[in-house]
Amino acid sequence: MTVSPIRASTLADLAHGFLGREGGVSTGIHAGLNVGLGSDDDRAAIHENRRLAVEAVAPGTALVTLHQVHSAEAVTVTEPFPEDARPHADALVTDRPGLLLGILTADCVPVLFADAEAGVIGAAHAGWKGAIAGVTDATIAAMERLGASRSRIAAAIGPCIARASYEVDDGFFRRFAEQDPANERFFADGVRADRHQFDIEAYVAARLAEAGLERIEALGLDTYADERRFFSFRRATHRGEPGYGRQISLLALPS
Template identity: 50%
Template sequence: MTTASSLLSAIPGVRHAFFSREGGVSGGIYESLNAGIGSKDYPSNVAENRRRMAAALGVEPRRLLTAFQIHSPDVAVATGPWDPASRPRADAIVTATENLAIGVTVADCGPVLFVDPNARVIGAAHAGWKGALGGVLESTIAAMERLGAVRAGIVAAIGPLIRQHSYEVGHEFVERFIDADATNAQFFVPAGRDNRAMFDLAGFIRMRLENAGVLMIDDTGIDTYSDERFFSYRRSMHRGEPDYGRHVHAIVLEAE
């Protein structure tokens, strides 16, 4: 049902989970642990799946929080439960509140979980290509600092995401990254046809974290496209499926 970061797992007082698609109640293309509020799955199934995720994290369902994600660099600060219907529009959440699980919803994009174990501040960022290029990781770190974290003490874990061997992009995509910084060329290799390339999103995320001063970084290494245990937007589109499931990956501070 879950994949874990060995680095985060070694930190006392913190629980986290990168959930797979296994262990839920949804059927068909959503089988089985679909957490996508925005999917076309039955809302009752999504609610039950999220309840199971909350239980695995040791919190009440209302204390498992995700935002309305918009591929932005925006960060929400959570101090308590919020109404899912009016959840903030943001692509990262940070908190210093105990027993409050904060997470991101993904299906190929990069989930990054953060903790400063000394300051007891956590964060979760949704880093697709647009958010990562736009600064969502740096915004998350800065928001954690405002809660008392020290970036040199932050530990980060990169979860399951689409990996370079599965992530083919066009030349306009490559140009956007190189126009932003010529050194970004290192994250592309030729795809072998039609002037296309393969993009290393995980490598790009790691570089942005390191450049921001976060040096303790773990990576699960899982490719959501090729690993059927995980939902994949791109795989679903290639198969002509009408929709796709979403994961929630989350982290929580245990009460002292």
């Protein structure tokens, strides 16, 4: 099975793709295109999957990824990082052609950003902790320091866990409601009185709009519900599986 990137119309002029699990060489619970260096998958398979991902989106570029820690930290990239010296951060930006920015997810929200006119791109991993702490705001600010303008930045939100699949407790709900009462609109009632269904995709989209972005595309793809296409941390957890794969979202400037 070939690797088939999912593309966003807002980023149509740039080499990019949201990749799922299809087309890779991993087997077992990691079956498919698992690119997670932090997984317990076979190391050779992970590196081959990463090579396949690069070839599918931007052949000849150098893949750059992070050691993601659910933070609001964004770093500026000028050259590839050694695999064992990846920064602990959750977003990266660059104005350098030849670098392929990569964000890994398995239910969290991947966001790709581009100001094509300025030649500045960014990519962010927005789990709920990073999202509420402002990882997307940090990405936009880092892009502006390289000459981007938020009035021109386009953003695409890739596959992530959907509200129907994302049950949270009262404490989680209160954390968002206390930050801003308007955040209550991103929660629906759960099956039980003390449970809620959280729409993290809509929350991230709203944060982008509040930051001044005018072109925002959300793909509306549920990683939890679509086992054939995507890895899911929550699905693996609910099944009691000992590990899970990670998919990758990629973006590069033209050379």
